[in-house]
Amino acid sequence: MTRAEKTEVVNYLTGEFGSVAAVVICDYNGLGVADLEELRGMARQSDAKVQVVKNTLANIALANAEMSGVELKDMNIFIWSDDVIGAAKVAADFAKKNEKLSIKAGYLDKEPADKAKIEAFAKLPGRNELLGMLAATWMAPLTNFTIGLDALRKKREEEA
Missing domain, CATH: 3.30.70.1730 (Ribosomal protein L10, N-terminal RNA-binding domain)
Known part of the structure; x- marks a missing residue:
């Protein structure tokens, strides 16, 4: 060289x-x-x-x-x-x-x-895995809220 x-x-x-x-x-x-x-x-x-x-x-x-x-x-x-x-x-x-x-x-x-x-x-965990965990954590309240709303809708439909 x-x-x-x-x-x-x-x-x-x-x-x-x-x-x-x-x-x-x-x-x-x-x-x-x-x-x-x-x-x-x-x-x-x-x-x-x-x-x-x-x-x-x-x-x-x-x-x-x-x-x-x-x-x-x-x-x-x-x-x-x-x-x-x-x-x-x-x-x-x-x-x-x-x-x-x-x-x-x-x-x-x-x-x-x-x-x-x-x-x-x-x-x-790698960068992409950490971003996925963060996104799941941020989405959890919204997911739980929509599940709750759907359960409330089904309950109201059964009562009607």
Whole structure:
């Protein structure tokens, strides 16, 4: 990789890491090409991005994006997204399917996070699920009111 290519990768990653809510760092030692493509497909569905990056380049990009506190060792693959829960879910769900991928650490809202914290975020309901719960909660009084009105109508019809 030439110096210009390295600079281009660092600039791209700095921009990406600086504008996202979550970066999950995983060990992918032993994953094949088909497995990596499956991971990328899962990430696309969750609007997340996946890339294997050399540790030196990733350290520079993370430092430029004002993220520090995680030491990069061995082979790493980075999963990042604007949705904290989405990135954590992609990593955790794929790690459940394939034991060769393991979550190491990451950054959630630019703060260092360990494996336990990332897995805890992965267990939370996603954005769409939370919006559905909120809509159901808002609709409950209206639903109960219409059920009550219908019961009152039926009662009046029986009395008549």
